[in-house]
Amino acid sequence: MTLELPSFPTTHFASNASELTATLEVHHLRKSYGRGKKRFEAVRDVSLTIYAGEVLAFLGPNGAGKTTTIKMIAGLIRPDSGSVRIAGLDPHQQARALKQVGAVLEGNRNLYWKLTALENLDYFGVLRGVSSRLARQRGSELLKQFDLLDKRNTPVQKLSRGMQQKLAIAVALIHQPRLLLLDEPTLGLDVEASETVKTLVRQIADAGCAILLTTHQLDVAEELSDRVAIIRQGQIIAEKPTRDLIQQFSGSTYQIKFEGDLDENRKQAIAALGAMAHPNQITFSGKSTQLYQLLDLLKPLPLVEVVKDRADLTQIFLKLVRGEQHV
Amino acid sequence: MFELLMGELKRTWIQFIRYPAEVIAGLFIITTVFYGLFLSAQYMAGPAVGFGDRLDAVVIGYVAWTLILYIVNDIAIGLQLEAQTGTLEQVFCLRLEHLRFLSPEPSPVWRCA
Numbered sequence: 001m002t003l004e005l006p007s008f009p010t011t012h013f014a015s016n017a018s019e020l021t022a023t024l025e026v027h028h029l030r031k032s033y034g035r036g037k038k039r040f041e042a043v044r045d046v047s048l049t050i051y052a053g054e055v056l057a058f059l060g061p062n063g064a065g066k067t068t069t070i071k072m073i074a075g076l077i078r079p080d081s082g083s084v085r086i087a088g089l090d091p092h093q094q095a096r097a098l099k100q101v102g103a104v105l106e107g108n109r110n111l112y113w114k115l116t117a118l119e120n121l122d123y124f125g126v127l128r129g130v131s132s133r134l135a136r137q138r139g140s141e142l143l144k145q146f147d148l149l150d151k152r153n154t155p156v157q158k159l160s161r162g163m164q165q166k167l168a169i170a171v172a173l174i175h176q177p178r179l180l181l182l183d184e185p186t187l188g189l190d191v192e193a194s195e196t197v198k199t200l201v202r203q204i205a206d207a208g209c210a211i212l213l214t215t216h217q218l219d220v221a222e223e224l225s226d227r228v229a230i231i232r233q234g235q236i237i238a239e240k241p242t243r244d245l246i247q248q249f250s251g252s253t254y255q256i257k258f259e260g261d262l263d264e265n266r267k268q269a270i271a272a273l274g275a276m277a278h279p280n281q282i283t284f285s286g287k288s289t290q291l292y293q294l295l296d297l298l299k300p301l302p303l304v305e306v307v308k309d310r311a312d313l314t315q316i317f318l319k320l321v322r323g324e325q326h327v
Numbered sequence: 328m329f330e331l332l333m334g335e336l337k338r339t340w341i342q343f344i345r346y347p348a349e350v351i352a353g354l355f356i357i358t359t360v361f362y363g364l365f366l367s368a369q370y371m372a373g374p375a376v377g378f379g380d381r382l383d384a385v386v387i388g389y390v391a392w393t394l395i396l397y398i399v400n401d402i403a404i405g406l407q408l409e410a411q412t413g414t415l416e417q418v419f420c421l422r423l424e425h426l427r428f429l430s431p432e433p434s435p436v437w438r439c440a
Contacts, residue, residue: 105417112414113412
């Protein structure tokens with residue numbers, strides 16, 4: 001599926017991240033609930049930055065403060081201290097800032113269930129200051145791009161969960177925001193619908209929209225995100241480009257699988273390189289130059305696979321959240 | 328502002344009229360309940376008791392009371408329903424500049440973990 005999404009007003013998209021202007025800047029956000037002994041800090045000193053065209057996966061266990069942070073960004077909760085800037089505007093002081101935000105928050109798809117897909121797009125478009133005519137026009141375009149055009153006159157309650165989710169994202173894009181907040185966009189979707197939503201998210205980001213994504217499906221976060229921020233007990237414990245974080249936690253061990261048997265001479269040579277030979281498999285933790293010497297030793301046995309140990313985001317997340325390791 | 332009002336009226340009307348059978352059934356049920364109430368009251372009072380003009384007052388008073396209760400409940404139920412479906416947050420996310428006089432506090436407070 002190829003989408004031609006409307007271009008987002010990025011104005012500041014450049015190749016070098018340091019040259020980019022941030023779409024979202026969050027500085028030292030704090031939020032507490034309750035009083036006296038019952039007081040607890042839901043968010044403690046959270047700072048984030050997202051640039052145009054970037055997907056930031058905001059991860060954390062239940063109750064870590066993700067939703068509170070997102071709602072402070074969306075202007076729904078007033079922070080005790082700290083600041084939020086969306087395209088340079090403060091959503092808590094300048095209502096214009098919220099015109100730059102599209103949000104699909106937790107809840108049952110954020111749509112009116114008795115209204116059709118197009119009626120929802122029309123209604124939310126008008127609410128966000130788009131004229132009814134333009135909202136219907138943009139709505140039809142979005143429905144076409146999201147492969148929902150044939151469902152434009154179907155009430156939302158008759159759509160599948162995947163279609164409802166796609167429609168919720170379309171509704172959030174009707175006013176062409178610079179920042180999209182997605183809370184659990186693939187929750188409860190089947191494999192196919194989940195893949196479609198992931199493709200959409202990536203294409204929306206490629207069109208220049210900054211995306212803040214929260215999810216408990218870490219494979220989704222790994223696949224979609226350019227950067228990852230992990231929050232625990234209201235504090236950011238890691239924030240790095242996804243690739244760097246995975247590389248940092250990945251080992252340097254190679255597993256080499258092959259067919260056939262090794263003779264004694266080869267076994268000794270392999271052991272001399274510091275590798276461990278098992279039947280049809282070798283485990284090697286050394287320099288990559290030595291790896292090629294090792295592969296030479298295996299000639300002409302057929303290789304089945306050569307795999308470098310690679311940490312996935314789930315392992316990294318668990319290590320960080322359990323406090324076993326620090327970034 | 329006018330477009331906003333029209334948008335809101337349009338949504339409310341569409342939601343009301345979407346399933347005509349639901350509307351007709353609702354009207355039928357309310358009419359039946361009221362008619363049953365009057366018949367029961369008349370039956371219990373007996374044929375000797377004449378309400379005279381007071382019957383009209385009783386009927387109008389009861390209908391008005393029921394409608395007020397319905398309206399008050401409907402606001403609460405509507406808010407609850409919209410909070411569950413997530414549309415309430417979407418509406419609060421807008422915080423329209425020309426309606427700011429309605430809410431002196433810039434942001435409503437939502438409690439969540």
